[in-house]
Amino acid sequence: MKSRIAENILRNTSEETKIFTKKYADLVIRINDVLRRKGITQSKLANMMKKQPSEIHKWLSGDHNFTLKSLAKLEAELGEELFEIPPKSIRPIFYEGPEYSVRTFVVYKDSTKESTPVSSNWNLTTNSKVLSNVC
Amino acid sequence: MTNFVLCIWNDECEFCTFYSVTKSHLEEEDSLCETDKFFIRFENPTNEYFDAAGQLLIILLESIGNKYGAIDDFFDRNKNCATALPPKPKKSPKEIAILGSQFPLRLYCHRITPHIVILFNGGIKDARTDQLCPDLSLKFIEAQQFVDLIERAIRNKEIIVSKNGRYLNDQSGSQDIII
Numbered sequence: 001m002k003s004r005i006a007e008n009i010l011r012n013t014s015e016e017t018k019i020f021t022k023k024y025a026d027l028v029i030r031i032n033d034v035l036r037r038k039g040i041t042q043s044k045l046a047n048m049m050k051k052q053p054s055e056i057h058k059w060l061s062g063d064h065n066f067t068l069k070s071l072a073k074l075e076a077e078l079g080e081e082l083f084e085i086p087p088k089s090i091r092p093i094f095y096e097g098p099e100y101s102v103r104t105f106v107v108y109k110d111s112t113k114e115s116t117p118v119s120s121n122w123n124l125t126t127n128s129k130v131l132s133n134v135c
Numbered sequence: 136m137t138n139f140v141l142c143i144w145n146d147e148c149e150f151c152t153f154y155s156v157t158k159s160h161l162e163e164e165d166s167l168c169e170t171d172k173f174f175i176r177f178e179n180p181t182n183e184y185f186d187a188a189g190q191l192l193i194i195l196l197e198s199i200g201n202k203y204g205a206i207d208d209f210f211d212r213n214k215n216c217a218t219a220l221p222p223k224p225k226k227s228p229k230e231i232a233i234l235g236s237q238f239p240l241r242l243y244c245h246r247i248t249p250h251i252v253i254l255f256n257g258g259i260k261d262a263r264t265d266q267l268c269p270d271l272s273l274k275f276i277e278a279q280q281f282v283d284l285i286e287r288a289i290r291n292k293e294i295i296v297s298k299n300g301r302y303l304n305d306q307s308g309s310q311d312i313i314i
Binding site: 002003004005006008009010012013014017018020021022025026029032033 | 144145147167168170171174175177178180185186188189190192193194196197198202203206208209
């Protein structure tokens, strides 16, 4: 059983909003869990990071404009990853099916012989010259 | 407060069943539950609070419902007996605090177990306290009354948590519970 109204709102909610909200919840849970598990208080964290407790309070109460760098510092001090980007290994791509190879051919023209056009539609030049790279 | 009906709002999530309350009698099939009355106000994508309503639904159905269950981290905004969503921004950086301190909506709720949450009505938070918000003050009082009656019914065994911990039943086993 589902609420039709909730379903309708979710259908029209942008993908960006959905991703942001899910990541928000994940980060809240993650940080709270690490602090709780390690018994870290704000003043303890301030000592660890060699910062003023007031500054740490700003960090943790939402008054600080966090950058990736400051989050990295927080991760380093807490000793646990707060953000994880799943690794994607670069692998060679193999295509299934028959094998193809490319070969180059050089065609020599015997300038001493008169050639007869195989098709009357062909408009061959009468004074054809040997190509400079052909012996 | 007159009688109300406790009904399932969403039971399709992996870890949590959401209930809501309907003030009218069971015969009125079309009447909306309190939670739908809250969300229907923001259902139109042109509504100013449409995005916020969507965010609240993601927190409810995805994070609580399908990922974590009704754990403490989501239910830290206490409103007397009831609780309000979204959770507080404490111990969280700016990026994730957006949903907390600046979030414009409040939805009142009551957690029975980590797998059962009852959702009530809510509204727009535009003053320092919920009681000072014209859109929230009445719903705040109502939520307290709902919680009081539900807790009393649980204590009196009029509401029983099912064996699998996911549903509420009355003594006859019905899932639509009149209180």
